Amino acid sequence: MHVKVENINFSYTELPVLQNVSFQIQSGTITGLIGSNGSGKTTMLKIMIKKLTPSSGNILVNQSPVSTLSNTNHPFAFVPDTPVYYEELTVLEHLQFVKALYPQNPLSIQGLIKQLELQKHLHKIPCALSKGNLQKLMIALALLRQYEIFLADEPFTGLDPRQLHIFKQILQKLTHQHKAILISTHLLDLAEAICGRFVFLHNGQVLAEGSKEEITAQYHVSDAVSLEELYLHLTDRCTSDTVKP
Numbered sequence: 001m002h003v004k005v006e007n008i009n010f011s012y013t014e015l016p017v018l019q020n021v022s023f024q025i026q027s028g029t030i031t032g033l034i035g036s037n038g039s040g041k042t043t044m045l046k047i048m049i050k051k052l053t054p055s056s057g058n059i060l061v062n063q064s065p066v067s068t069l070s071n072t073n074h075p076f077a078f079v080p081d082t083p084v085y086y087e088e089l090t091v092l093e094h095l096q097f098v099k100a101l102y103p104q105n106p107l108s109i110q111g112l113i114k115q116l117e118l119q120k121h122l123h124k125i126p127c128a129l130s131k132g133n134l135q136k137l138m139i140a141l142a143l144l145r146q147y148e149i150f151l152a153d154e155p156f157t158g159l160d161p162r163q164l165h166i167f168k169q170i171l172q173k174l175t176h177q178h179k180a181i182l183i184s185t186h187l188l189d190l191a192e193a194i195c196g197r198f199v200f201l202h203n204g205q206v207l208a209e210g211s212k213e214e215i216t217a218q219y220h221v222s223d224a225v226s227l228e229e230l231y232l233h234l235t236d237r238c239t240s241d242t243v244k245p
């Protein structure tokens with residue numbers, strides 16, 4: 001599975017939010033989508049799942065534009081930054097509902113409940129959950145879908161240290177299953193630990209893309225820097241909208 005984002009432009013109002021955004025994500029790799037508040041990460045992810053329509057540009061999945069894929073053949077699972085749920089359904093009912101939609105997904109509800117430690121919360125409705133447990137429900141619902149591409153918008157928010165560890169293991173397992181993974185996050189230490197590639201978005205444009213080694217080489221920065229130092233260095237250098245190597 002190969003996803004190519006090509007020259008995406010998007011505006012909510014007259015101001016451009018994304019300008020000629022292009023990058024790629026690949027099977028078996030976790031790509032970190034990194035950028036300051038308001039740089040357009042959520043907007044980009046929403047365009048990828050067809051929730052928003054770009055004014056121009058394409059998202060190609062194995063060379064087919066996502067706009068031509070039917071909703072029943074949609075290859076994305078998505079963990080949103082703002083939880084989406086049915087107010088009147090319990091945690092267990094949510095899991096059963098999505099499982100019934102995607103029976104071919106081999107993950108079992110019981111296995112997920114145990115792994116994400118949701119046992120004590122099965123009969124609660126979402127608004128009775130803590131932030132972290134609600135986030136775990138969003139992750140569980142995404143994992144139960146039928147997908148090849150896993151997109152997550154700040155998925156680590158609210159997770160306790162044990163659940164962070166478990167979620168990192170889940171993501172590693174997805175790479176072994178050759179899923180393509182794109183995660184937006186502000187946690188650069190965590191991103192550096194789990195992501196093989198990065199897309200730095202800055203003011204709605206791609207500032208850099210590639211592995212840390214590729215980006216440091218491209219910008220003539222020592223490869224001993226941390227991802228955080230690299231990101232701060234490139235964004236500091238950015239006096240106009242783009243930085244040239």
Ligand SMILES: Nc1ncnc2c1ncn2[C@@H]1O[C@H](COP(=O)(O)OP(=O)(O)OP(=O)(O)O)[C@@H](O)[C@H]1O
Pocket residue numbers: 012013017035036037038039040041042043044
């Ligand atoms: N529904 C909307 N209507 C108008 N403007 C919007 C809307 N949603 C987002 N924006 C604007 O689009 C820009 C990009 O927002 P977006 O949420 O994609 O950024 P982000 O990188 O995900 O930010 P954060 O890191 O704070 O979550 C911001 O300037 C934001 O104010």
